[in-house]
Amino acid sequence: MVRYRSKKVMAVAMAALAVVVAGCSGRAASSQGTAQGTADGSGDIVIRASYPLSGPLVSAGASASGAKAYFDAVNAAGGIDGRKIDFKVVDDAFDPARMVSNNRQFAERDKATIIINFGGISVAARPPLNAAHVVQIVQGGEKELSDVQNFPYTRAFVPDIAWEGELQGRYIAKNIPKAVVGFLGFNNALAESQLAGLAAADITPVKAIRVPPGQGDLTSQVTELKAAGVNVLVVTHGPPTIGALLSYMGQIKYKPTIFIGSPYADFASTVKPAGAENVVKALSYQWFKDPQNPALSDDKALAQYRADMAKYAPAADVGQTFTLTGYGLAAAVVSALRSADQISSDAFLSAWDSLSQEENPLLIDQATLTGEKDGRLVHQYQLHEFDGKSWVARDSVIDVSKAGIAG
Amino acid sequence: MNTHLRRAVPIGWAAALVIGVVVPFVVSDYDLLDLTRMLAVAMAVAGLNLLLGHSGQISVGHGALFGLGGYAAIILVATYGWPWWSAVPVGGAVCLALGLLLGVLGLTMGGANLGLLTIAVAAIFPLLLIRLKPITGGTFGIFMAHSPIEPPAWSGLTEPQFGFLVCLAALALTLLVLRNLVTGRLGRAFAAVRTSTLLAAANGVNVNRTKLMAFAVSAAVAGTGGAFYALVAAIAVPDSYLVPFSITLLAASVVGGSRTWAGSLVGAAIVIYLPKLAENIVGAESAGNWSQLVYACGLVLTLIVAPSGLIGDLSRLAHRATGPQRGRTSSARIPCGPGQRGSPQQADVRPHVGPDREDTHGALQK
Amino acid sequence: MTELLQQVLDGLSTGLVYGMLALALSVIFQGTGMLNFSQGEMATLSAYVTLVLTQAGVGFWVALPLTVALSAGGGALIERVLVRRLEGAGELSLLTLSVALLLGLNALMSIIWTTDPRTFPSPFGKGLIEFAGLHMTVQQAGSLITLLAVMAATALLFNRTSVGLRLRAVAQNPASATLLGQHQGLWLMVGWAVAAAVGAFAAVVAAPVLTLSPGMMAFPLLLALAAGTLGGLSSRVGAVVGGVLIGIADNLASRYVPGLGRDLAIVAPFALTALVVMLRPAGLFGKTRTVRV
Structure with missing residues (x-):
């Protein structure tokens, strides 16, 4: 006998639907809006961020705490021309669809002036924000984020990873005459950019191995590199794999000249997991400070960073470079806001692009932020070598926009 | 039975549809995107329900099928300029084809291995997308300036409103088709195969064809x-x-109730809104892990408190509260497929992920 | 040639971890009929427990048995508190439960220890064994021996003890075993304990190589599922052999098959598994079902 469901089932389903609907805002709300962050010089400056606070790239979410601490510190010191920054972070779990949805709510519901996004998925999220003329600041090293012509409202804060590749290529060409170059990285766009950079310096690796994230055991890849006689290895592999990789290479006494990609050369990502003895003599073109680098223990900007973090985001991990990067990104946003004529998307962007020799707590010594045609602010690198205890600068600061690499 | 079904007008569904039509005129555009995503995910969960709840097979790869349909459609629209309404069926058809292929492979490998086959597809799919960059756009994928599902000028609707209504209509149509599928002759074949393949075969049901059909239709629905x-x-x-x-899709199907079509909506709502809800409760910053923990605990609680899914068990409770003697409400009852009886048979819902343990296991629990 | 042999050797070391996980999967699968997606996360939790113990000053060789005992207790607890409630609800619900456990344990570990990778001390030291141009780290060799020992111990437990006999009886025919007075629930619980203990060994030997993080075992678990299917989840030997085969196939195919490449390496083990299973649905060592329709 077939029995039928009571209509109460549907009542329950409809109640569930009603709950969902109740979580949404009414249509009228969007038309009214609030006069926040508009050019009339009143109200808070609305900044929103979508970060992976869960999911595969949760470690990058630490950036959000850094940004929050910096904005809170600015607010506590009186804000920007007396206007407070209204900053909130929402999780996107590194799902592009969630990022697009978050961005739409930031733009339409919150009337955000500036939206901060993280990572390669932001590339796909550019069109709606550009159509809405809302500033999208991306914390990502993808080359595509320099496309200011087609996406005039998108700016990348961190440098294009291809520049680092070209710097490495030039170094290899100049200093290692019998180099047999190998490359090891993820199967993503960053690896492509980096290889393009190496190619621009006429370096073609004999082995370019790209591994999907999540694969932790790289013994087979190391065997392949070693058998091919690779004596210069360019690595852009991130944690957790890079530590295990270097440690294993140390154990089997395979010691090529290693370039570690700047995003991952820090103590938390590489040195501690790998063991300092396995990182000795590694090279890295760095552009930001590692908060755990003992060579920087007296750094004033880092001391301020630690103080701000302790006060405004005590739960955050200050030893993570992601935390510091978020802090530095917020500082760059505030720099542009302070020099903007008014608080609007266009005024902000023009201020961002014309920043010149601006100090930033994130950057290595003597480096500053300067806007260029590519929309990015960071163009200065310095070759560092790991001496067994800390990363030590080995050369002068190079500006890629002046060295014929960027732009 | 059919006349009886037709007599039992699904007033509840009609009401839900009415609410659905009203929603885009009440809710703001920026909230509609999530609601529309929920409707699309509900289609995938409904497809899974057909597979899990009605044909007793498993798939841990419906996310990949969902993605394949999406990629097929958006590539046709963005790269080749097709109108959206012609690209959507192709998305479904591509998945139908892959579904048939997987189904055949699964049958050859033996039903127990369908789980592995589908999880392999789920694992390989994103890697292939990155590799096939010239077609798929690689890591960055395919993106468009705005949704190609544009409202006709005369309608006066905004793009999110139109998108929501289109998806609502598509979901309603999908659920209608699926419901008719499982209440018809094929549905009885499904039920027979699910309960006992031996019995089904003895009664002249072509077991392999029935399973294959369920997998293909399920894949096509997910792709759409x-x-x-x-x-x-x-x-x-x-x-x-x-x-x-x-x-997550698999969990959504189970939590919503894989034997009920309303469950697909609830499951989809959980996929889209539970992370947000958790975020609101425990806070966004440094609390992503807490969201995941809440999600996991919610899942466990649902499984223990409502083993046939939220809707499955609520309806049982409701039924018990109403009592069978109040026959006059029958006209408003929602048919949810045959075999959807009271409680004892719930243990039948056991897709083949394991060796043939048949009914000994279920019997032991009593 | 030397590289080929080295690749096989590397594959063997990697594959043994898959094999251990597959063995744990197999023990639970035979007992509860459940594909335990959370096996990897359970194992990772065990590795964290070891780390906490060693950091508290407990010597590694004391911490290891402690961890294994705690893990076994934890596995039994999960069976008693969660799995048992759902046994009547069908395999799909059990699978979902394992998904929930996966998500929950992963979140729990991330909350307690953060997602930062941690160095995990190698209990075997840092030497290198070289022979005929091939090499193996002492860590790899030690892991190999440990894993073989654990497998042998598991085999003994199942084949030579009365506990094992009862476990097998309950797994093979729950109804008859119950009729014969075997307390089914108790033995299922023991099965979970054994699986958790085996998983703990897998994680403790894998952690020095992979560096410890909450998601450490996600990828190995995927390949362990393939390994179990390839060898036959109904066979413990099959699971282990499957793991080794998968490890070697993964390395050789992604290294030598043109056009496959390291980024699509995972295709090879799954393709191999699919091929084998098409010919032998129960896997290499599994018992073929007699009922065919």
Whole structure:
């Protein structure tokens, strides 16, 4: 006998639907809006961020705490021309669809002036924000984020990873005459950019191995590199794999000249997991400070960073470079806001692009932020070598926009 | 039975549809995107329900099928300029084809191995997307300036409103088709195969063809949902379709209740809104892990408190409260497929992930 | 040639971890009929427990048995508190439960220890064994021996003890075993304990190589599922052999098959598994079902 469901089932389903609907805002709300962050010089400056606070790239979410601490510190010191920054972070779990949805709510519901996004998925999220003329600041090293012509409202804060590749290529060409170059990285766009950079310096690796994230055991890849006689290895592999990789290479006494990609050369990502003895003599073109680098223990900007973090985001991990990067990104946003004529998307962007020799707590010594045609602010690198205890600068600061690499 | 079904007008569903039609005129555009995503995901969960709840097979790869449908559709629209309404069926058809292939492979490998086959597809799919860059756009995927599902000028609707209504209509149609499928002759074949393949074969049901059909239809439905999902959000990126998404869909089907069509909506609502809800409760910053923990605990609680899914068990409770003697309410009752009886038979819902343990296991629990 | 042999050797070391996980999967699968997606996360939790113990000053060789005992207790607890409630609800619900456990344990570990990778001390030291141009780290060799020992111990437990006999009886025919007075629930619980203990060994030997993080075992678990299917989840030997085969196939195919490449390496083990299973649905060592329709 077939029995039928009571209509109460549907009542329950409809109640569930009603709950969902109740979580949404009414249509009228969007038309009214609030006069926040508009050019009339009143109200808070609305900044929103979508970060992976869960999911595969949760470690990058630490950036959000850094940004929050910096904005809170600015607010506590009186804000920007007396206007407070209204900053909130929402999780996107590194799902592009969630990022697009978050961005739409930031733009339409919150009337955000500036939206901060993280990572390669932001590339796909550019069109709606550009159509809405809302500033999208991306914390990502993808080359595509320099496309200011087609996406005039998108700016990348961190440098294009291809520049680092070209710097490495030039170094290899100049200093290692019998180099047999190998490359090891993820199967993503960053690896492509980096290889393009190496190619621009006429370096073609004999082995370019790209591994999907999540694969932790790289013994087979190391065997392949070693058998091919690779004596210069360019690595852009991130944690957790890079530590295990270097440690294993140390154990089997395979010691090529290693370039570690700047995003991952820090103590938390590489040195501690790998063991300092396995990182000795590694090279890295760095552009930001590692908060755990003992060579920087007296750094004033880092001391301020630690103080701000302790006060405004005590739960955050200050030893993570992601935390510091978020802090530095917020500082760059505030720099542009302070020099903007008014608080609007266009005024902000023009201020961002014309920043010149601006100090930033994130950057290595003597480096500053300067806007260029590519929309990015960071163009200065310095070759560092790991001496067994800390990363030590080995050369002068190079500006890629002046060295014929960027732009 | 059919006349009886037709007599039992699904007033509840009609009411839900009415509410659905009203929603886009009440809710703001920026909230509609999530609601529309929910409808598209509900299609995928409904497809899974057909597979899990009605044909007793398993798939840990519906996230990949969902993604394949999305990619097929958005590539046709963005790269080749097709109109959206012609691209969506192609998205479904591509998945139908892959579904048939997987179904045949699964049957050859033996039903127990379908789980592995589908999880392999889920794991390989995003890697292939990155590799096939010239077609798929690689890591960045395919993205468009705005959703191609544009309202006709005369309608006066905004793009999100139109997108929502289109997806609502598609979901309603999908559920109607699926419901008719499982209440018809094929449905009885499904039920027979699910209960006992031996018995089904003895009664002249072509077991392999029935299973294959269920898998193919389920895949096509997931692909259609995926096509809408990608076209409404106007992006398709590999990071949306990783293994955890497939697992989430599976969980959504079970939690919503894989034997009920309303369960697909509840399951989809959980996929889209539970992370947000958790975020609101425990706070966004440094609390992503707490969201996941809340999600996991919610899942465990649902499984223990409501083992046949939220809707499955609520309806049972409701039924018990109403009592069988109040026959006059029968006209408003919602048919949810044959075999959807009271309680004892719930243990029948056991897709083949294990060796042939048949009924000894279930019997032991009593 | 030397590289080929080295690749096989590397594959063997990697594959043994898959094999251990597959063995744990197999023990639970035979007992509860459940594909335990959370096996990897359970194992990772065990590795964290070891780390906490060693950091508290407990010597590694004391911490290891402690961890294994705690893990076994934890596995039994999960069976008693969660799995048992759902046994009547069908395999699909059990699978979902394992998904929930996966998500929950992963979140729990991330909350307690953060997602930062941690160095995990190698209990075997840092030497290198070289022979005929091939090499193996002492860590790899030690892991190999440990894993073989654990497998042998598991085999003994199942084949030579009365506990094992009862476990097998309950797994093979729950109804008859119950009729014969075997307390089914108790033995299922023991099965979970054994699986958790085996998983703990897998994680403790894998952690020095992979560096410890909450998601450490996600990828190995995927390949362990393939390994179990390839060898036959109904066979413990099959699971282990499957793991080794998968490890070697993964390395050789992604290294030598043109056009496959490291980024699509995972295709090879799954393709191999699919091929084998098409010919032998129960896997290499599994018992073929007699009922065919």
